Amino acid sequence: IIISGLAAAPLSAFAQQDPLPSWNEGAAKKAIIELVRQTTTQGGSGFVVPADRIAVFDQDGTTWAEHPLYSQALFALDRVATLAPQHPEWKNVEPFKSVLAGDYAAISKFSEKEWLEIVAVTHAGMSTADFEQIVRDWLPKSKNPILKRPVTELVYQPMLEVMAYLRANGFSTYIVTGGGQEFVRPYSDAVYGIPAEQVIGSSIVTKYEFKDGKPVLMREPKLFFNDNFDGKAIGINLFIGKRPIIAFGNSDGDRQMLEWTTAGDGPRLGLLVLHDDAAREFAYGPANGLPDTEVGTFSQSLMEEAKARTWEVISMKNDWATIFPKPKP
Amino acid sequence: IIISGLAAAPLSAFAQQDPLPSWNEGAAKKAIIELVRQTTTQGGSGFVVPADRIAVFDQDGTTWAEHPLYSQALFALDRVATLAPQHPEWKNVEPFKSVLAGDYAAISKFSEKEWLEIVAVTHAGMSTADFEQIVRDWLPKSKNPILKRPVTELVYQPMLEVMAYLRANGFSTYIVTGGGQEFVRPYSDAVYGIPAEQVIGSSIVTKYEFKDGKPVLMREPKLFFNDNFDGKAIGINLFIGKRPIIAFGNSDGDRQMLEWTTAGDGPRLGLLVLHDDAAREFAYGPANGLPDTEVGTFSQSLMEEAKARTWEVISMKNDWATIFPKPKP
Ligand SMILES: [Ca+2]
Ligand SMILES: [Ca+2]
Structure with a gap:
């Protein structure tokens, strides 16, 4: 029904329709x-x-x-929090300490080396299939801290x-x-x-x-x-x-x-x-x-x-x- | 005309046609x-x-x-011959010497290191666009040495x-x-x-x-x-x-x-x-x-x-x- 409806519409209507409203x-x-x-x-x-x-x-x-941060960085920070119970030592070790404390001022100043440490524990050490599932599970729970909506x-x-x-x-x-x-x-x-x-x-x-x-x-x-x-x-x-x-x-x-x-x-x-x-x-x-x-x-x-x-x-x-x-x- | 001809053909004719003759x-x-x-x-x-x-x-x-050899190896060997006039020293230096002499017995025994030397001069040192053109130019001139046809x-x-x-x-x-x-x-x-x-x-x-x-x-x-x-x-x-x-x-x-x-x-x-x-x-x-x-x-x-x-x-x-x-x- 939808298709025949479209087919019946005059072509000029499409030509005039704004493709970028x-x-x-x-x-x-x-x-x-x-x-x-x-x-x-x-x-x-x-x-x-x-x-x-x-x-x-x-x-x-x-x-x-x-x-305020790339969505993938938000993912990594959330993932550190999820994994923290298995790593009690993180509470006292940077860069994990700042992440767990929610210290955005410190996080925004992380060096590349510190981000790599976070990436290593959040993005590696699992299979590609497991990583995909971790991302899929996170997405609906994700939240941009300023705009307050899922990424x-x-x-x-x-x-x-x-x-x-x-x-x-x-x-x-x-x-x-x-x-x-x-x-x-x-x-x-x-x-x-x-x-x-x-x-x-x-x-x-x-x-x-x-x-x-x-x-x-x-x-x-x-x-x-x-x-x-x-x-x-x-x-x-x-x-x-x-x-x-x-x-x-x-x-x-x-x-x-x-x-x-x-x-x-x-x-x-x-x-x-x-x-x-x-x-x-x-x-x-x-x-x-x-x-x-x-x-x-x-x-x-x-x-x-x-x-x-x-x-x-x-x-x-x-x-x-x-x-x-x-x-x- | 072709399309309407196909459309008019009975579907069963297609179902029965061998897709892998x-x-x-x-x-x-x-x-x-x-x-x-x-x-x-x-x-x-x-x-x-x-x-x-x-x-x-x-x-x-x-x-x-x-x-007898991968087509890309044939390409590399032909390319050495093409470039040889600019490299008179190749006549006395392996692996180029064997390539220029057409010594297939020696070529078939080339080590990975020797192939890498050939790849370096035949596949590198030019832009991607220039390499594409070199390959395009070679293809119609290519010839499998046993089957005697372009690759x-x-x-x-x-x-x-x-x-x-x-x-x-x-x-x-x-x-x-x-x-x-x-x-x-x-x-x-x-x-x-x-x-x-x-x-x-x-x-x-x-x-x-x-x-x-x-x-x-x-x-x-x-x-x-x-x-x-x-x-x-x-x-x-x-x-x-x-x-x-x-x-x-x-x-x-x-x-x-x-x-x-x-x-x-x-x-x-x-x-x-x-x-x-x-x-x-x-x-x-x-x-x-x-x-x-x-x-x-x-x-x-x-x-x-x-x-x-x-x-x-x-x-x-x-x-x-x-x-x-x-x-x-
Ligand atoms: Ca960008
Ligand atoms: Ca193969």
Whole structure:
């Protein structure tokens, strides 16, 4: 019934329908729609065959909220609390002591070495299947400490619309995140409509072993691939082997991904989300004089490069009519 | 016209059509068709949603010929000859001396270190784009020294039929090769109908650099990922993140891929191609008393494991009515 109803609707109704209703009219929305028009117009000079219509999205700060801490960091901190009863010594040993005390001031200053210690106990030492289950169990219990909602509800409605719009126009949509590939995969399909094989991220070494007569992949506390900065261009080439047509990011870690994307021939588009909306989400840069941050840094030098390369800067405040989807009833 | 013609054909004609005409009736063909029936029967206990219908194929010796040497080794040797005028010293230095002399007896005994020296000069030191072009230029000039045809014509017709049959039934078909990912991608679509993003293989380190104001990925003479043995299970998890339903291999390097695949719940199938057809292709094992080889070793221990785990062994001699496609006119 639904299908025949759609089929009966006049085509012009679809052509006039706004594919991006949560976007205000502006340069960013216009550039996205124009790129899709160019790349899908048969016989046009910018036409791209569907197999080569690749769209890449950074995750943290681009498709979902990343402040006050990356969701994966929230996961790691919650996991430390869950595991603490088995490790009574953690109460007196950093970095676990600060985590268990909920000392966010200290946590926000953790060094890379301290984060690696936390990652080692929360992300390694179990099989890939067990890790997936741990993430799945955590997600509905997760809570952003400021926005007070589960992390999977803090996705950006305008980006969900862009993903759906691109897919409806023959694009394949990939997540290309500095976060953990195996952290994102358990929810990427439900949250973004992106299947596991289109999630590219950082990863740790896995080791093939037999347990109880069955093969397992054990997660080792050792970095395998850092999908950030130049790693994003490298990862796109490694996992996809095709240069994207359009790339969305929000921080200095996305610089090379946008450079790599927009250096290609024909129509290409790079876009950067600027968090300039303290009222509805957060405001940070330090680009454009916004408050500085270690989480999702958008530097002034990235802003200058965006201008020089004619990348679009998406102002959350001005370009997005809606930020988050309505809470589920 | 073609579409309406198909639509008008009675459905029973399709049901009765043999999807694998180059396969003789036998246990292997029957097992493939039965797996497809089980996994695609709506409401059946073995039903698998299309998104999870993953099929993986080793390449060398499984989807194309690998004797007397892997095609990528032939490429490397030809490349040494091409580059030799720029390196007059190679005439007196091993391993290049033997390569330039066409001394196959010596080449077949090269150590891993000697191959790495050859790989370093033939596969590294250029951008990914330049390497792709070098491979594309070589392919039509390539020639298997025994079968006397370009390597891309030495694909196995029965495997092309299996790939098409699986895709027609909603499966995604991946190459999972110990060979170089970036060596395979330039021809995988034309030869197998498999796009770049569904080619998983071994890879070397790439480095993000700017040349003439444009970003390039430079290939470094350093292994990044060895997609062989346990690496095949690890690579499948890394690149796809889903456990395959069906896996095709031919040698000890595919052992873990088949273990990983067939350890999953529900219907799963592992198959191994046995090269037992000296008349039409090659005969080697050493399984089943066939001649021993260093190229695509199918050991007796793999044969025993195949029996124990009820993997299907495909006899090229008995199961395949045709080996290679007819030469193009
Ligand atoms: Ca980000
Ligand atoms: Ca093989």
